[in-house]
Amino acid sequence: MLVLGIESSCDETALALCDEGGVLASVISSQADIHALFGGVVPELASREHARLIGPLFDSLLKKAQLGDDPWQRINRIAVTRGPGLLGCLLVGVAFAKALALAHGIPLIGVNHLQAHLLAADLENTLAYPALGVLISGGHTHLYRMDSPVDMTVLGRTIDDAAGEACDKFAKMAGLPYPGGALLDALGKRSQADPYLFPRPYTHNDNLDFSFSGLKTAGLIWLSNHPEALFPPGDVPARQRLDQASPELCLAAASFQLAIAETLSIKARRAMETFTPRCMVVAGGVAANSVVRAEFVRLAKEKALPLFIPRPALCGDNAAMVARAGMHMALAGRCHRLDLSAIPRGQAIPEDWIPCAAD
Numbered sequence: 543m544l545v546l547g548i549e550s551s552c553d554e555t556a557l558a559l560c561d562e563g564g565v566l567a568s569v570i571s572s573q574a575d576i577h578a579l580f581g582g583v584v585p586e587l588a589s590r591e592h593a594r595l596i597g598p599l600f601d602s603l604l605k606k607a608q609l610g611d612d613p614w615q616r617i618n619r620i621a622v623t624r625g626p627g628l629l630g631c632l633l634v635g636v637a638f639a640k641a642l643a644l645a646h647g648i649p650l651i652g653v654n655h656l657q658a659h660l661l662a663a664d665l666e667n668t669l670a671y672p673a674l675g676v677l678i679s680g681g682h683t684h685l686y687r688m689d690s691p692v693d694m695t696v697l698g699r700t701i702d703d704a705a706g707e708a709c710d711k712f713a714k715m716a717g718l719p720y721p722g723g724a725l726l727d728a729l730g731k732r733s734q735a736d737p738y739l740f741p742r743p744y745t746h747n748d749n750l751d752f753s754f755s756g757l758k759t760a761g762l763i764w765l766s767n768h769p770e771a772l773f774p775p776g777d778v779p780a781r782q783r784l785d786q787a788s789p790e791l792c793l794a795a796a797s798f799q800l801a802i803a804e805t806l807s808i809k810a811r812r813a814m815e816t817f818t819p820r821c822m823v824v825a826g827g828v829a830a831n832s833v834v835r836a837e838f839v840r841l842a843k844e845k846a847l848p849l850f851i852p853r854p855a856l857c858g859d860n861a862a863m864v865a866r867a868g869m870h871m872a873l874a875g876r877c878h879r880l881d882l883s884a885i886p887r888g889q890a891i892p893e894d895w896i897p898c899a900a901d
């Protein structure tokens with residue numbers, strides 16, 4: 543089964559073609575440099591960029607995939623991220639997907655972006671169910687019980703900032719450009735972490751939710767007490783002059799990431815008390831973080847659990863994960879009608895799929 547995946551929920555425009563064997567072709571364009579000028583994603587600019595880029599990117603995907611004279615004879619499903627995300631951005635991808643589905647008579651599938659992140663791990667591995675899913679991105683921090691690729695239950699979530707958001711905001715307060723998560727990762731590698739520098743927030747309770755806003759405040763207080771640690775301004779992009787970072791900032795970066803990683807693993811360990819997972823999946827942009835990856839390797843070893851973390855290129859937003867999630871929906875006999883709605887962040891994704899015979 544060949545599935546076209548379309549992703550436009552935030553600031554990456556991405557398209558991919560995947561079959562059961564994996565990724566056939568994939569294209570992606572990031573708007574990070576545009577939004578860096580404003581210190582964060584500007585929704586209106588983001589949706590305009592998606593509208594500008596999605597057509598040409600689709601043409602280059604078809605060129606890359608070399609599907610022959612009539613690619614539409616080969617494509618079985620069109621899967622698109624329907625939410626959660628920025629509404630104007632989602633609408634660009636959803637409208638594009640609907641147009642292709644209508645023009646070529648191919649079933650349409652709306653994909654939950656968060657579940658797609660977890661299924662990025664399924665592109666290169668065979669997951670065992672039930673699985674514990676740890677989804678850590680710029681907008682979300684969710685723990686899931688995954689009973690199958692199409693049946694996932696949220697066990698816990700952040701009540702304020704997401705893990706990636708906390709990293710990006712700490713980085714911004716430290717003088718680094720948006721999105722600062724990957725820069726913190728690079729700086730942290732230059733120092734040992736001090737485990738006592740920052741708290742493990744919202745862990746002294748018995749629930750599975752997260753709260754990272756207090757950690758962000760602790761970061762702000764530390765930075766205001768250490769003004770000498772701030773990253774110096776300059777015309778050259780920060781990632782090309784990381785040598786200018788102070789040892790204090792590298793120490794803070796390493797310690798901040800350790801606080802995030804240990805907080806995540808404390809709650810993941812607690813989630814394992816609610817059911818017996820057969821494997822653990824860690825996914826989303828923050829799963830690219832080296833400290834987080836090392837912490838979950840440690841936890842998986844301790845629990846003797848198979849651990850699946852997508853390679854870093856598949857941790858952030860991409861369309862291969864959307865195609866994979868769509869493929870699983872199709873194999874479960876599900877698709878959507880052409881009136882599929884886009885669902886913004888904060889609203890539940892409806893179970894409004896209709897039965898659709900697998901090919």
Ligand code: KG4
Nearest residue numbers: 679680681706723724727827828831858859
């Ligand atoms: O999953 P994603 O690409 O987009 C959302 O759905 O939000 O995640 C983006 C987030 C950003 O906050 C970014 O700073 C963070 O992932 N991120 C990282 C790293 N790479 C990306 N955070 C920490 N360390 C990294 N290496």
Ligand code: ZN
Nearest residue numbers: 659679858859
């Ligand atoms: Zn994402």
